[in-house]
Amino acid sequence: MPELPEVESIRLSLHTSLTGKTISSIKALVPKQLSGDHKKSLGKKISAVERRGKVVIISLSDETYISIHLKLTGQLLFAGDKNRAVFNTQIPLANTNTMPGKSTSVIIEFEDGSALFFNDLRKFGWVRLGPNKEGPVSADAVSSQFTEEYLKSATANSKKPIKVLLMDQEKIAGIGNIYANDSLFVAGINPERKANSLSAKEITDLYNAIRKILSEGIKYKGSSAKDEVYRLPDGTMGSYQNHFKVYQREGKPCLKCGEKILRIKQAGRSSFYCPNCQK
DNA sequence: CTGCGGTCCTGAAGGC
């Protein structure tokens, strides 16, 4: 669901629309999803919107931060006028195109009358205010810190299946189920392979595949598949779902060889792969 | 250290 490409698309949009705005109010409609002293943030100006893995980080003028994790069903919608917060695209499960909606958890308002709505149907996500940036400190998968050498050392001593390791945020920040599956397909590696069993060439192929797939995901502004509630801050959908390589393609022909795509469970989550192309 | 299963939560989908 919201993984690195989705969160990066949100971040970029919010960086443009929020930078320079001054916070006038922060309201929690679902109290458990907001933590920290929100009164301290009032009157503070937004200096930037950053990202750490799947966590959005709104930087304030006093070097405090609003960190937001969307988990599975979080949405961040921005309205230039909070009293006319109507979005053209149907927002799934919100029961309305007008914000606040049924699943709105937190509302951040600005002095110019604009507002940011945090919607989260399943209430797994969170908004945290404080002096620290939340989120993983491992190398972000699209940063210069993430190199082929980094991937090599991250996999070197692990017996975990490579698919599970790619999704471990302590190792690499930002990769979730969709992009882990598609990256392994592009690299021609079976998701069940133990991480430390990959050859030097396979590490190279996997590194290049991750880079390629994540940049493709960002290019299409993330994935808004049927059962996904991800939307950009203006309510529009991403389109990477039209470019899935193996994700959600169980039983369909492999795009390389035509073999049927298989689906298995790993660490409680679905993995999709071609038994012929991924060894 | 690893892996497993439960938990948070709600709505969709399938079975009968």
Add this chain to the structure above:
DNA sequence: TGCCTTCAGGACCGCA
């Protein structure tokens, strides 16, 4: 039609 069960999944926690 309607009730019931199962599934979806990011991160985390407790336990073997």
